[in-house]
Amino acid sequence: MxxxxxxxxxxxxxxxxxxxxxxxxxxxxxxxxxxxxxxxxxMPESLHHASIAVVDEDRSQLSERLIQAFQPPYFRTPERIDLSQMDRGMDAGRYTFTLNIPPDFQRDVLAGRSPAIQLNVDATQVSQAFTGAGYIQNIGINEVAEFVRRYRADLPQQAGLAVRVAFNPNLxxxxxxxxxxxxxxxxxxxxxxxxxxxxxxxxxxxxxxxxxxxxxxxxxxxxxxxxxxxxxxxxxxxxxxxxxxxxxxxxxxxxxxxxxxxxxxxxxxxxxxxxxxxxxxxxxxxxxxxxxxxxxxxxxxxxxxxxxxxxxxxxxxxxxxxxxxxxxxxxxxxxxxxxxxxxxxxxxxxxxxxxxxxxxxxxxxxxxxxxxxx
Structure with a gap:
């Protein structure tokens, strides 16, 4: 004691x-x-007010739909620029993302071809670069898929992935x-x-x-x-x-x-x-x-x-x-x-x-x- x-x-x-x-x-x-x-x-849980600029060389209904899909709070209102401004804007740090929609993009999509969109990412913006690239990819895929459904019948999916997030459903x-x-x-x-x-x-x-x-x-x-x-x-x-x-x-x-x-x-x-x-x-x-x-x-x-x-x-x-x-x-x-x-x-x-x-x-x-x- x-x-x-x-x-x-x-x-x-x-x-x-x-x-x-x-x-x-x-x-x-x-x-x-x-x-x-x-x-x-x-550190933000998701993308927040990321700066994005778009070079629209197609000027079609589909390209306009893609541009309008980038909305706050994830993105700032997209800035429309021409091709000569893209590299200068990235070098100056004005844009975290720049998207280049090529000519005849809508026509190639409806024809069943696989046109490519160029996405430039400022990887020095570490907190948003990786997450934002995934966001833009998903937005692009979804918008193109919905646009195509208006012109062609849906193809049946052979398999589906059901994701269940345990313990933290909203991540x-x-x-x-x-x-x-x-x-x-x-x-x-x-x-x-x-x-x-x-x-x-x-x-x-x-x-x-x-x-x-x-x-x-x-x-x-x-x-x-x-x-x-x-x-x-x-x-x-x-x-x-x-x-x-x-x-x-x-x-x-x-x-x-x-x-x-x-x-x-x-x-x-x-x-x-x-x-x-x-x-x-x-x-x-x-x-x-x-x-x-x-x-x-x-x-x-x-x-x-x-x-x-x-x-x-x-x-x-x-x-x-x-x-x-x-x-x-x-x-x-x-x-x-x-x-x-x-x-x-x-x-x-x-x-x-x-x-x-x-x-x-x-x-x-x-x-x-x-x-x-x-």
């Missing part, structure tokens, strides 16, 4: 120290509110971006807070006070883990309820309590990483550089940005030792697909095992650091 009391009071000391650190408090508030909102809504990007950003913030803040807590004690000289107190390194480390983990867990809960569900209107399918339980295990691993980094770094700038080196691979290669199946096999195997890989799987299964404990228990077990190894490694390093200071 005496050891538990020491861990509890040392944790309260960490919370009071954090409360006085205005910069970290503001970082926590921003990361779990505006940080999540901006990350979820920064709303904010549903994915908001939850994945919560996971990223959990990982980032837990490492920063625990590492900063250790460096702050070294800079302020309070670590020497702890060395002369009747407390063990295990008690000091556990106090930092539970206190900083609790801060991140409370911020996560409020963010999911107020920002993700309330502000962004993202439906949470599964058990929030089960997700928070998995988050607590994940925090056990990441706070241990933070303490390890705090023993390696000698100042906050060094800690920031260490976190950048580790955090970017954790976020990009864990499956939160792109599916792990699309990565090289070696990378997939290496990332199995990272707790974020299993936490992303767990979060997506619970929050998107409504999975229960019977489905996500392997991820929970993996996170607990990895967290234990990280904790033991950080504990060994922390003992050596304290012994050198003593």
């Amino acid at each position: 005496e050891r538990l009391a020491n861990i509890f009071h040392l944790g309260l000391k960490e919370l009071r120290s954090l409360q006085r650190d205005i910069a970290l408090v503001l970082l926590i508030i921003w990361a779990f509110s505006l940080g999540i909102y901006s990350a979820a809504t920064s 709303t990007r904010t549903w994915f971006g908001s939850v994945m950003e919560v996971i990223n913030q959990i990982t980032m803040l837990s490492i920063i807070l625990t590492g900063a807590a250790l460096i702050r004690e070294r800079e302020h000289g309070t670590i020497e006070h702890l060395l002369v107190m009747p407390v063990t390194p295990l008690e000091i480390m556990l106090a930092k883990v539970w206190s900083m983990g609790l801060v991140v867990l409370v911020a996560t809960t409020l963010s999911l309820l107020l920002v993700v569900q309330g502000w962004l209107q993202v439906p949470i399918q599964g058990s929030l309590a089960l997700f928070l339980g998995g988050a607590a295990l994940h925090l056990f691993a990441t706070t241990s990483m933070g303490i390890f980094f705090g023993t390696v770094a000698r100042s906050m700038p060094q800690l920031g550089l260490l976190i950048i080196i580790v955090l970017i691979p954790l976020e990009i290669l864990s499956g939160g940005t792109t599916p792990r199946e699309s990565m090289p096999e070696l990378v997939q195997q290496i990332m199995l030792v990272a707790p974020t890989t299993h936490f992303v799987d767990l979060a997506q299964a619970i929050l998107y697909r409504g999975a229960g404990l019977s489905i996500v228990w392997p991820q929970l077990l993996a996170i607990a095992g990895i967290g234990t190894l990280f904790f033991l490694g950080a504990m060994t390093r922390f003992r050596k650091t304290l012994a050198q200071m003593a």
